[in-house]
Amino acid sequence: MRLRTRVAVVGAGPAGLTLANVLQQAGIDCVVVERQTRAYVEARARAGLIDHRTVGFLADHGLADRLLAEGQEHGSCEFRHRGERFSVRYRDLSAERSHHVYPQQFLVRDLVAAYLAGGGTLLFSHPAVDLDGLDGDRPVLRCEPDEAEPLDIECDFVAGCDGFYGVSRQAVPAGRLNTFAKDHEFGWLAILAETPPVGEEVIYALHEDGFAGHMLRTPSVTRFYLQCPVGDRPENWPDERIWPALHRRLGLTDTELKPGPITEKNVLDMRSFVVEPMQHGRLFLLGDAAHIITPAGGKGMNLAIADAAELAARLLAHYRGAGTGVLDGYSAACLPRIWQAQEFSHWLLHLLHSPAAGQPDSAFMHRLQLSRLAQLRYSPPYTAMFSDSYVGPFDPPAASWPQAADRR
Structure with a gap:
């Protein structure tokens, strides 16, 4: 069987579904393909902290009604250490920016429902098992x-939103x-547990x-x-x-804190990863297909949706007559934001985690x-710097971002 579309979206996570809704x-x-079932995708618990820019972008496209009605707005977090907090x-x-x-699974349900209600193909x-013709004018997704x-999907462009292990990045030579x-x-x-939160703030505890x-x-x-x-x-960990x-x-x-049923328990692979560029030929990589970030700071889903917003704007400009050249700047526009978030996540990890016992520099x-x-507690400039990064990284000019060849 063969289909023809303008944009093939691989992966029905937050990035792929956001992109598909905006294009629609x-x-x-566009056509969205997903290897898992709808029930699995809509129940997959992952992130839960959505920053102000993501909320604003979704709201501008009519995709945040339930988020704004049922989500809890938060503007503070708590640190604990040796009985002090x-x-x-x-x-x-x-500047009144909040989370x-x-x-994430609630947002995915909203995005699936919106896309299908608009007549989208999901x-x-x-x-997806193969991508061919990425250097030509008509890529084919199989x-x-x-x-x-x-099923073979012939398209103008492919948006690879299928995660770290998906076929999209692997298709690049x-x-x-x-x-x-x-x-x-x-x-x-x-751990995900059926127990109420102990307070109204995210808590980071050093011990x-x-x-x-x-x-x-x-x-x-x-x-x-x-x-x-x-x-x-x-x-x-029983x-x-x-x-x-x-x-x-x-x-x-x-x-x-009263123990409740633990519904999910797994050990996370704490790895940071970025590929440059985030595009090859007619393929564009979004979210975990292009970058992995640790959960510290809640940046992963927000970066993925920012990728979708960037690519959507460039695809719209292309189809409105700007030509394919407008798509060439996708990576340069995304990477400064990604590295800003990576730097903050790395800093926060090393603020929070006990040094490994027995290491020669652990006391230092x-x-x-x-x-x-x-400094985070008592220095206003330090606290302000944390706040600005925590609520969402700034957007440095893409023109100041070095090209990949300059960084080798």
Whole structure:
């Protein structure tokens, strides 16, 4: 079977669905393919902190009605260490910019519903297996669903929104992309539990046993993180170990945090990754297909949607007569924002995490950690800098961003 469309979107996550909705609203034909089922995609719990620019962009395109009605607006976060705690009111320090707490799976459901209501073509259970002709005028995306005949989608452009392990980036010939990666020296045990949050703020707790995080999701569901060794396994963390660790590291009493059913438990691969450029021929990479960032600071989904916003604007300009040249600047426009977020995430990780025991510089690194925490608490300029980065990275001029050849 063969289809023809203008833009083939690989992956029905926040980036792919945002791009598809914006293109559809502009009358640009597109097809979205997704390897998982609709039920799986709409239940997949991931991020939950949506920054002010993402909310504004979605609202401008009529995609934020439920987010604004049901999401919780937040403008402060809390840090804890050795029984002391303080809040950073980042909204007050960043021109009233704030976050909304709204689980990613809820946003995905909204975006799926909007796209289908507009008559969009969204093919679930259609794994993309190959991309051909990316250097020509008519790329072809091939899908091989389990219960249907193979599908070839001929298109003008491909938007690769299919994650780190998807086919999109793998379709780029060897040597065409520069890869920048870092494996961090600690892991996170991620827990999703059916228990109410202990307060109205995100909590970052420093502890000699390791970092603990309290992340808001809904009034009855909370996300927690616990620092753990690299290579740790979820089965090493039975429920009877998790709850005492959370109480101890977060400094909570039994009345503040009551154990509830744990619905998700996994160890995160704490890795940072960026490819440059984020495009090849008629293929454009978005979200995790182009960059992985740690959960520290809640930047991943926001960067993915920012990629979608950038590419959508350039595709609209192209189809309105600007020509293909307008698409050439996609990577240069996205990468400064991505590296700004990577730098902040790396800084926050090393503020929060206990240095590995037994390392020769662990005592030195711990003193640096305490100095950073004290400056965050008592230095207005330092706190303002944190607030500005936390609420959303600035946009440096693309013209100032060095070309890939200059960085080798």
